[in-house]
Every structure is written in C-alpha cells, then in structure tokens.
Amino acid sequence: xxxxxxxxxxxxxxxxxxxxxxxxxxxxxxxxxxxxxxxxxxxxxxxxxxxxxxxxxxxxxxxxxxxxxx
Numbered sequence: 652x653x654x655x656x657x658x659x660x661x662x663x664x665x666x667x668x669x670x671x672x673x674x675x676x677x678x679x680x681x682x683x684x685x686x687x688x689x690x691x692x693x694x695x696x697x698x699x700x701x702x703x704x705x706x707x708x709x710x711x712x713x714x715x716x717x718x719x720x721x
Contacts, residue, residue, distance in 0.1 A: 657686075657687040659684040659685055659686045659687075660684070660685045661682060661683070661684060661685075661694075662682075662683040662684070662685045662691065663680055663681070663682060663683075664680075664681050664683060664715075664718055665678055665679065665680055665681065666678075666679050666681055666696075666711050666712075666714040666715040666718070667679065667711065667714070668710040668711040668714055669710060669711075670698070670705075670709075670711060671705045671708070671709075672703060672704055672705050677698065677711060679696050679697055679698045679700075679711050679715070680696070680697040681693060681695070681696050681697075681715045681718065682694045682695040682696075683718065683719070689720055690720055690721065691718065691719050691720040692719055693715055693716060693718070693719050696711075696712065696715060698711070700712055
C-alpha cells in the first residue's frame with residue numbers, strides 16, 4: 652500500500668431503539684469506517700450484535716445500517 656493512499660477515518664455514531672433481548676430501550680455505539688470517497692461501512696456495535704438472539708429482526712441494527720453509505 653502506498654503512503655499516499657488515504658486511509659479511512661473511524662467515526663462513532665449512536666443508534667437507539669427497543670431491544671427485545673433486554674426488553675428495554677437501548678443506546679448503542681456504532682463504529683464506522685469513513686472512506687475518502689464518501690463510503691461509510693459499519694464495523695462494530697457495542698451490543699454484541701453478532702451473537703444476539705434477535706439479530707435478524709433487530710431495529711437498532713437496522714437503524715445503524717441506514718447510517719452506512721455505499
């Protein structure tokens with residue numbers, strides 16, 4: 652990789668909504684990589700989303716994905 656290649660910037664945003672697993676409202680910190688060309692990809696959520704029993708229907712994850720930019 653060239654030294655002149657711009658590196659992505661780490662951006663922190665918050666998504667909120669009702670968590671069915673906790674049966675309560677939840678504010679989740681989301682880590683995104685923001686690329687110089689405008690793309691933004693979701694890298695991590697602080698709620699352990701990957702192992703969540705409700706990950707397929709999670710409205711908080713849906714809100715986080717809506718913050719991504721192709």
